[in-house]
Amino acid sequence: MPRRQSSQSSEGSMTRSEGEQSRPSRRLGITGYVGLVREGYDELVKAIIRPPRAEYSLNDLGPSEFRYGGVDFVRQDVSVPNRRGLALCGSLWRRADLEPGSSFPCVVYLHGNASCRAEATTIASQVLALGAALFSFDFAGCGLSEGNYISLGFFERDDVETMIGWLREYAGVGAVALWGRSMGAVSSVMQAARDPSIAGLVLDSPFASLEQVALELVSGGPDGDRPEGVPNVPGFLVKSALRMVASSVKSRAGFDLYKCRPVDAAPTCFMPALFATAHDDVLVRPHHSRLIFDAFAGDKNLVTFEGDHNEMRPGFFLDSAAIFFTNVLRIPDAAALEVPTDHSGRPLPLMQVLLMQQRGAAARLYGPRGGEATQAERARLRAEAQQEPRAAQQLEEPSPSLLRAFSEPSSQELERQQLEEEEMLNRAILESLSSSEPPAACRQRASDNHAPQPPPAAPPAAPFDAAAVERAAAPPADGPPSPPAPPGEATTPEEPAEDRLLAEAIKLSLQDATQARCMPRGSGRVRDTPYDAPRDAEIHRDILRYTERCRETPRDAERRREMPRDAERCRE
Numbered sequence: 001m002p003r004r005q006s007s008q009s010s011e012g013s014m015t016r017s018e019g020e021q022s023r024p025s026r027r028l029g030i031t032g033y034v035g036l037v038r039e040g041y042d043e044l045v046k047a048i049i050r051p052p053r054a055e056y057s058l059n060d061l062g063p064s065e066f067r068y069g070g071v072d073f074v075r076q077d078v079s080v081p082n083r084r085g086l087a088l089c090g091s092l093w094r095r096a097d098l099e100p101g102s103s104f105p106c107v108v109y110l111h112g113n114a115s116c117r118a119e120a121t122t123i124a125s126q127v128l129a130l131g132a133a134l135f136s137f138d139f140a141g142c143g144l145s146e147g148n149y150i151s152l153g154f155f156e157r158d159d160v161e162t163m164i165g166w167l168r169e170y171a172g173v174g175a176v177a178l179w180g181r182s183m184g185a186v187s188s189v190m191q192a193a194r195d196p197s198i199a200g201l202v203l204d205s206p207f208a209s210l211e212q213v214a215l216e217l218v219s220g221g222p223d224g225d226r227p228e229g230v231p232n233v234p235g236f237l238v239k240s241a242l243r244m245v246a247s248s249v250k251s252r253a254g255f256d257l258y259k260c261r262p263v264d265a266a267p268t269c270f271m272p273a274l275f276a277t278a279h280d281d282v283l284v285r286p287h288h289s290r291l292i293f294d295a296f297a298g299d300k301n302l303v304t305f306e307g308d309h310n311e312m313r314p315g316f317f318l319d320s321a322a323i324f325f326t327n328v329l330r331i332p333d334a335a336a337l338e339v340p341t342d343h344s345g346r347p348l349p350l351m352q353v354l355l356m357q358q359r360g361a362a363a364r365l366y367g368p369r370g371g372e373a374t375q376a377e378r379a380r381l382r383a384e385a386q387q388e389p390r391a392a393q394q395l396e397e398p399s400p401s402l403l404r405a406f407s408e409p410s411s412q413e414l415e416r417q418q419l420e421e422e423e424m425l426n427r428a429i430l431e432s433l434s435s436s437e438p439p440a441a442c443r444q445r446a447s448d449n450h451a452p453q454p455p456p457a458a459p460p461a462a463p464f465d466a467a468a469v470e471r472a473a474a475p476p477a478d479g480p481p482s483p484p485a486p487p488g489e490a491t492t493p494e495e496p497a498e499d500r501l502l503a504e505a506i507k508l509s510l511q512d513a514t515q516a517r518c519m520p521r522g523s524g525r526v527r528d529t530p531y532d533a534p535r536d537a538e539i540h541r542d543i544l545r546y547t548e549r550c551r552e553t554p555r556d557a558e559r560r561r562e563m564p565r566d567a568e569r570c571r572e
Contacts, residue, residue: 069337090137110184131335
């Protein structure tokens, strides 16, 4: 089979005239399309049976023992082999006060493609608040479980059957309901068709047929849009591309793509079900859920909402799922827990509540500022924690992230920092002003500036100097010509008297402000000059003007002093 580049240069090119180089045509031809399919189908096969494996640790599932809604809970991590001998890793969140041999209702959450059991923490608060237990596990080939490939529901239904059997035999679980999303929803339908003991199903975005999903991935939906990264295959080659994909899937993962059809299992499902789909889902389009919904034999309801395949689900859908599980699992109202809620009255996420509890424990042990408590306080807290071992475990060594969370400064600390920064700024300005200290005569003028001053006498006329005029008229080598210096004035211009007076006034005001801020509170001393907002604002403006003038070069200062003279000459 020729490659894409060679096919373009041979069949997809045309010659305009003799000696002219050939250009590639916009039409690929049959060979070009086949080469395009061969280049992209391997990525499509990997997207179906080998998506990116979700990486996480047990710490991401929260503490193994915690308190929620006034009840102690434990998380039990298990590893169970499936029918193919692959170890499946799962976690069971249940109440710690359950008596041995007692049965309890349980919701089994089944994650989606390229996900893991940590996804169950997003809905844990809704389930535990009802009074039910929660179980979730990694499908084979996902998360921490063994396996190299997934089957998008074909083998995953066997994993669901294995885990339900373990829950009923070893964990004491009674009624079981399934909550699946995407691949987990497909596994729920295919397992519910052969296990009528399942109490109910919540099916979020299941696909009706894996063949149809694959066709829509390579050819696009009714609107022609495809998920990002999926190759574009022409319509007349879609069937051939799908056969290539199915052949690779069967040789690698060991299952037939054409036999993964949840829509065929829906007519034999007689338990109640709650369907959900997103309007903007381009991976599993909404019509898939409607096809299964129409073929489902049990009581059913369909909920639609905005968003795409992987967005967080809205709160009203979580409320609907909670009410659904309360009815199908027959959970009494007395079993519901009083848990922290948000402004809408919905339970806060479990991980957020646990983090708030850990922060409270760190504040009690280390203080609100993050510093160490006294030895007596530590001894008292440890004595109280001996009665509750779980609380002692939480109070012993809070994580560094929690300590950093409680190291935020208080309002008094912020005020003190602002005063210190302002004082440092004043000192820096004073040091810069000290480098250009005004003479004593200027200080005397600053103190007696209110006295009337006689008008300055006109300077005597200077004799004409032809050589000076020629030197002034000659342009300098390194820049534009500068105006000649007036007679009797130094070559390097000095700082004007008004600038020196302004610097002295700013320095005195900053010294007064610094001394006033350094006075201890309660000492009885007050500032000599009361606080005046307009005056302080004027001082700040003077500081800005002074700093702008400090950036001037001697030549710029000379030009600025010559501007009024030039204006006077223009008026004359």
